[in-house]
Amino acid sequence: AGDPEEWLDVLGNGLLKKKTLVPGQGVESRPQKGQDVTIRLKATLEDGTVVEEDPALTFTLGDCDVLQALDLCVQLLEMGETALIVSDAKYCYGVELLAARDAPDLELLSGKEKIQLANRKRERGNFFYQQADYVLAINSYDIALRIVGSSSKVDFSPDEEAELLDVKVKCLNNLAASQLKLDHFKAALKSCNLVLEHQPGNIKALFRKGKVLAQQGEYREAIPILKAALKLEPSNKTIHAELSKLVKKHADQRNVETEMYRKMLGNPSTASTPRKCKDKLPWSIPWKWLFGATAIALGGVALSVVIAARN
Structure with a gap:
């Protein structure tokens, strides 16, 4: 793989490396994110098997139009530079930056x-x-x-x-x-x-x-x-x-809610409750009111859970 000092560790973890083979026109000629770049590409496996070759691949830099290894490394290429890029995916890229131009209006x-x-x-x-x-x-x-x-x-x-x-x-x-x-x-x-x-x-x-x-x-x-x-x-x-x-x-949710309402309001036994008091039982309270009251109670429970979780 050559002198280790010749390699640039792009990510700092050894998973993506770049080595210049032919120098370019200087740092100021590097392309910018958002520009359309054209590169000459040759991709091979570690054993040298060519898996992709394109004499003029064009894409928008930084838009993830291509594999991330290319998107990251082409940003580091100078115009006319030819480089070898080795990624963790076991691919080697021979890349030459041919052109960079602003994206269309x-x-x-x-x-x-x-x-x-x-x-x-x-x-x-x-x-x-x-x-x-x-x-x-x-x-x-x-x-x-x-x-x-x-x-x-x-x-x-x-x-x-x-x-x-x-x-x-x-x-x-x-x-x-x-x-x-x-x-x-x-x-x-x-x-x-x-x-x-x-x-x-x-x-x-x-x-x-x-x-x-x-x-x-x-x-x-x-x-x-x-x-x-x-x-x-x-x-x-x-x-x-x-x-x-x-x-x-x-349906399951409604059954749970109904049981909860019963527990909140008590569970009067119809056998022991005089018929004349039936209309005065909590069950005569409009359901619309019950839903409102329950929502408040549920809110209180939810708030308690959140506070407990934060502690």
């Missing part, structure tokens, strides 16, 4: 160009999602949404507007799925609601909104949303299974 992109760019970021997000790397997936979907939502000085055709909306909806739905995987319920709910603002009958958004609410224990709100999704697609077994599960959980 989003306001000046044509409808077709904006759609292509947003879709490229969305597809990268899908790649990360399949790898179960939900943080990077969210990052890619956010970039795609920023592209779609950017203002424009160019007029788009109705078809292009419709296609941009389609990309936006796909990104929001995928964003919600990633956020749900990370238990970011508030953010996932917001993403679902943004989809439903554009497409109230979007089945994926309805399903995920129902799941988010269910995860938060809001079964009463989640059930009708999942019913609406199932009505739109009665053959969807996933929605049917989720709905059946929630209906059972809601």
Whole structure:
């Protein structure tokens, strides 16, 4: 591997190293995050087997468009520099920085160009999602949404507007799925609601909104949303299974609540209570009032748990 002093330990833990083979044009020629860079790439295994070769690979630096080893190390390359990069994934990269230019002005992109760019970021997000790397997936979907939502000085055709909306909806739905995987319920709910603002009958958004609410224990709100999704697609077994599960959980929850109300208000025996006093028993109190009182009591219990946890 040569003189250890020739290697730059990029992460400081030996997992990613870079060695200059051909010097570049100086530190000031290094590319900046957000620029589109073009590199000559040759990727090999440790035994020298070539697994990827590209004479002009172009990507946006810092957007996670490529493997992280490349994204990090290309930021350290000088223009014209050729370097060897060794990563923990047992790949070696022979890389030469060919060009770096500012990313295109989003306001000046044509409808077709904006759609292509947003879709490229969305597809990268899908790649990360399949790898179960939900943080990077969210990052890619956010970039795609920023592209779609950017203002424009160019007029788009109705078809292009419709296609941009389609990309936006796909990104929001995928964003919600990633956020749900990370238990970011508030953010996932917001993403679902943004989809439903554009497409109230979007089945994926309805399903995920129902799941988010269910995860938060809001079964009463989640059930009708999942019913609406199932009505739109009665053959969807996933929605049917989720709905059946929630209906059972809601029933169990109500049984627990009912028992709790009984304990709070006492459990009078109908056998020992005179009939003439029936209307004066606590059970004659309106249920609406009971729910309010119980909510206050539950709040007190929850607060106690939080305080205990912090101690």
